[in-house]
Amino acid sequence: MLPYLLLLLLAHAGWVTTADLENYSLVKNIFILAGQSNISGRGGVINHSLRPGFVNESWDGVIPRECQSNPSILRLSGGLKWVEAHEPLHKDIDVNNTCGIGPGMPFANTVLKKDPSIGVIGLVPCAVGGTSITEWAPGGFLYKNMIKRTKAATRGGGKIRALLWFQGESDAKTLEDAKMYKVRLERFFKHVRHDLELPNLTVIQVGIATALGPYMELVREAQREINIGNLKYVDAKGLQIGPDYTHLTTAAQIQLGQMLADAFLRPN
Numbered sequence: 375m376l377p378y379l380l381l382l383l384l385a386h387a388g389w390v391t392t393a394d395l396e397n398y399s400l401v402k403n404i405f406i407l408a409g410q411s412n413i414s415g416r417g418g419v420i421n422h423s424l425r426p427g428f429v430n431e432s433w434d435g436v437i438p439r440e441c442q443s444n445p446s447i448l449r450l451s452g453g454l455k456w457v458e459a460h461e462p463l464h465k466d467i468d469v470n471n472t473c474g475i476g477p478g479m480p481f482a483n484t485v486l487k488k489d490p491s492i493g494v495i496g497l498v499p500c501a502v503g504g505t506s507i508t509e510w511a512p513g514g515f516l517y518k519n520m521i522k523r524t525k526a527a528t529r530g531g532g533k534i535r536a537l538l539w540f541q542g543e544s545d546a547k548t549l550e551d552a553k554m555y556k557v558r559l560e561r562f563f564k565h566v567r568h569d570l571e572l573p574n575l576t577v578i579q580v581g582i583a584t585a586l587g588p589y590m591e592l593v594r595e596a597q598r599e600i601n602i603g604n605l606k607y608v609d610a611k612g613l614q615i616g617p618d619y620t621h622l623t624t625a626a627q628i629q630l631g632q633m634l635a636d637a638f639l640r641p642n
Contacts, residue, residue: 453466
């Protein structure tokens, strides 16, 4: 009886530990983070290589106040366990890249600040840097892993509140991919809703601010033209870009996280 009462007290207080989460999930609100490097997070990541085309990256370890851990913000680890969230959120997901600050923590902290009654937030990191929309096609590894992780996150009874999606930079490399982006992305969103059995799942899409090729505006146009219900659009263009001309800075990631939070909290 005592462990049960203790669990109720912890739930009421909004405070949990990793040990508690091995047996109980107190997560009430689940958010999927998917796409490529700018949602995985590269804020504070520095390339020390002086040779063009070579990468020798490290993260500076700076965690601003807006990105600090909070006992009411959890993350689903690579091992499918709920743990207290801390930066970098994607460190055991985007394993072939150096991860830093992304929009996930400032998003969750802003949501909690503006709606303290929302309850425990569970973030499900799924993003992988450098990936194209074809690599996220239904049936592929990235897609299946995202669905697997999201379904695992719901085992404790939490509700999937939204998919936060930031991707498209890789699809600006060729004219064909840029032209096909709208069709491929709409198909992706529809399959996610079908496979999660959530036909009205909120999708918050980020308009790309940089590109790995010359067709960024075609991809951005495709993003703006996506025609599905309950889709919200947040534009990253104009946010500060790092010295690699590809990734958002830490300050920009904080802004983006706050913009995503405002979009989520805004009535449809």
